[in-house]
Amino acid sequence: MDALFIWASALLLAAVFAHAAYGKMSAWDEFAGVVHNFQLLPRGLNRLFAATLPIVEVLVALALLIPQTRIIGALASLVLLALFAAAIAINLGRGRTHIDCGCFRANVAQPISIWMVVRNLTLMAIALVAVLGTPATDMDASRWIIAGVSALTLFLLYLATTMVTAPLPPTYEENFYSSRTGA
Numbered sequence: 001m002d003a004l005f006i007w008a009s010a011l012l013l014a015a016v017f018a019h020a021a022y023g024k025m026s027a028w029d030e031f032a033g034v035v036h037n038f039q040l041l042p043r044g045l046n047r048l049f050a051a052t053l054p055i056v057e058v059l060v061a062l063a064l065l066i067p068q069t070r071i072i073g074a075l076a077s078l079v080l081l082a083l084f085a086a087a088i089a090i091n092l093g094r095g096r097t098h099i100d101c102g103c104f105r106a107n108v109a110q111p112i113s114i115w116m117v118v119r120n121l122t123l124m125a126i127a128l129v130a131v132l133g134t135p136a137t138d139m140d141a142s143r144w145i146i147a148g149v150s151a152l153t154l155f156l157l158y159l160a161t162t163m164v165t166a167p168l169p170p171t172y173e174e175n176f177y178s179s180r181t182g183a
Contacts, residue, residue, distance in 0.1 A: 004147050006070075006133035009126045011151030013077050014064040016123065016158060020103060021057035028054075034102035038087050056080070064130065074130035081127060085120035088112045103162070110162070119161070 024031045032050035041049055063073025091099060091112055101112045
């Protein structure tokens with residue numbers, strides 16, 4: 001497999017995990033509530049998991065950027081993405097679609113949906129590219145630029161897709177009705 005695809009995949013995953021970690025670290029208390037809402041861990045582990053996950057995500061992002069640790073970072077991203085997909089799927093199966101996915105900050109909160117499972121499965125396929133490929137170590141500057149621009153483009157597409165699939169805000173009528181009924 002071409003080194004350009006491998007490094008574009010690793011750069012994209014690093015951006016996704018760094019972005020997710022930043023959102024969680026900037027709202028740790030909120031994220032602890034999100035973890036609790038998934039109802040998958042014993043109550044005593046929710047805060048520990050919420051405090052640890054963003055640090056793990058940063059370490060995964062960094063590992064993806066270093067040639068000697070890229071495969072470890074990609075494997076770790078595969079495991080995390082599988083766990084996230086499973087947690088969302090379990091709650092969808094329980095009918096708990098109202099809970100926030102916890103992917104980003106609260107100001108971009110999204111109720112969980114099947115789209116998020118598909119998104120994680122897609123990212124897992126990208127992680128497989130980063131795991132299975134053994135890139136040549138001598139990429140020239142132009143190929144690094146192409147890999148970086150490709151990863152940036154895919155990351156922006158990832159963010160845009162996240163925004164497009166977000167639920168629409170309530171309409172004026174919905175806000176007016178809920179204020180009158182107390183709902």
